[in-house]
Amino acid sequence: MRIFGILTLLCAFLSQASAQKISVNKYGLAVLSTRQQYDQLIKADSNQQLVNLEHYIPGIQKDVRYATTNNFTKQKLYTKTDIYMRLPAAKALKAVQEVLRRKGYGLLIYDAYRPYHVTEAMFKIVPNDLYAADPRKGSGHNRGVAVDLSMVNLKTNKPVAMPTDFDDFTSKAHENYNPADPVVAANRKLLRDTMKQFGFKGSTTEWWHYYLPDYKKYPLMDIFF
Numbered sequence: 001m002r003i004f005g006i007l008t009l010l011c012a013f014l015s016q017a018s019a020q021k022i023s024v025n026k027y028g029l030a031v032l033s034t035r036q037q038y039d040q041l042i043k044a045d046s047n048q049q050l051v052n053l054e055h056y057i058p059g060i061q062k063d064v065r066y067a068t069t070n071n072f073t074k075q076k077l078y079t080k081t082d083i084y085m086r087l088p089a090a091k092a093l094k095a096v097q098e099v100l101r102r103k104g105y106g107l108l109i110y111d112a113y114r115p116y117h118v119t120e121a122m123f124k125i126v127p128n129d130l131y132a133a134d135p136r137k138g139s140g141h142n143r144g145v146a147v148d149l150s151m152v153n154l155k156t157n158k159p160v161a162m163p164t165d166f167d168d169f170t171s172k173a174h175e176n177y178n179p180a181d182p183v184v185a186a187n188r189k190l191l192r193d194t195m196k197q198f199g200f201k202g203s204t205t206e207w208w209h210y211y212l213p214d215y216k217k218y219p220l221m222d223i224f225f
Contacts, residue, residue, distance in 0.1 A: 022037060027135065027136045029136075029137075029138055029220055030219065030220070031116050031138075031142075031219075031220045031221065031222050032219055032220065032221045032222065032223060033221075033222045033223065034223070035223060038050075038221065038223055041219070046087065047086065047087050047088050048086060048087075048218065049086065049087045050084040050085065050086060050087075050113055050144050050225060051084060051085060051086070051087050051090040052082060052083070052084055053083045053084065053085060053090060053093065053109060053112060054082075054083060056090050056094060057090070057093060057094045057097050057107070058097075059097065059101065059106050060093075060097060060106065060107050060109060061106060061107065061108045061109070061152055062081060062083050062108065062109040062110075063108060063109070063110055063159075063166075064078060064081040064083065064109070064110065064111065065110055065111070065166060065167065066078045066111060066114075066118070067079070067080065067081045071166075071167055072122075072125070072126060072131075072167040072169065073121070073122060073125050075121075077118050077121060077122075078118070079224075080224070082225060083109050083111075083112040083113070084112055084113040084144060084225055085112045085113055085144050085145065085147060086113075086143070086144040086145050086218055088145070088212065089144065089145045089147070089212055092198040092199050092200065092212070093107065093147065093198075095198045096194050096195055096197075096198050096200075099194050099197070099198075100151060100190070100194060101154070103190070104153065104154050104155060105151045105152065105153060105154060105160065105190070106151065106152050106154055107149055107150075107151060107152075108149060108150045108151060108152045108159055109147065109148070109149050110148040110149060110150070110166045110167075110208060111141065111147070111148040112141070112144075112146075112147045112148075113141060113142075113144040113221075113225075114139065114141035114142055114146075115142070115221065115222045115223060115224055116135070116138065116139075116142045116220055116221065116222035117222050119132075119133050119135050119138065119139050119141065119142055120135045123135050126169070130169075130205050131169045131205065131206070138220040140211035140212070140215045142220045142221060142222070143215050143216075143218040143219065143220060143221070144218055144221065145211055145212040145214075145215045145218055146209065146210065146211035146212075146215070147200075147209075147210055147211070148166065148206075148208045148209050149191075149208055149210070150162055150166070150191065150208055151187065151190070151191055160187045161181065161183055161184045161187060162184060162187055162188055162207060162208075163177055163179050163184055163188060163207055164207070166208055169205075173205060173206055173207055173208075174204060174205050174207075175192075175202060175203070175204045175205070175207065176204070188207055191207075192207075195210045199212060199213075200212060201213050
């Protein structure tokens with residue numbers, strides 16, 4: 001039944017794509033680029049809806065680096081700091097937040113849904129798909145089911161110590177790096193274990209990056225909300 005449902009959704013999406021003349025870019029990828037296309041998509045499947053995480057998850061915090069120059073591009077790539085994810089990803093993240101809250105921690109979001117053209121801009125600056133998504137494939141961020149995040153200590157309201165800062169492209173950010181500080185190792189493990197508990201998969205090169213493995217169910221998008 002699950003396979004049948006996915007096939008039904010895919011057929012509905014392809015039919016809508018044809019009817020709405022969704023353009024195929026230079027890499028042969030269909031990318032939703034209008035609000036009308038998005039509205040038609042969620043009419044067919046409510047799980048395709050992008051949810052504002054601040055409204056959906058009580059107490060979640062954010063530090064949207066791409067709305068500042070404090071990121072690896074040294075450029076402001078966003079004009080707003082709203083954070084969105086598809087409904088199933090938002091539900092899973094809400095469960096993560098609740099588990100962490102009971103242990104004295106909360107989630108800190110660096111980035112969530114990312115319009116496709118921002119991925120193109122990033123790859124021009126760092127053309128290495130170990131660290132920046134290749135626009136020839138698109139990103140889980142463009143599909144609304146990937147998130148970059150850390151944790152805050154609810155007593156101090158400050159970010160916890162992690163192996164590196166966000167967007168650090170050194171080996172210290174890798175999954176197999178062994179931090180000398182046991183507190184740092186414990187923080188990373190708590191975040192990783194809790195995210196995996198609720199279905200997220202982690203990156204081998206970025207301790208902050210997680211995504212839903214079924215990301216291909218969600219089309220690429222290039223729409224600001």
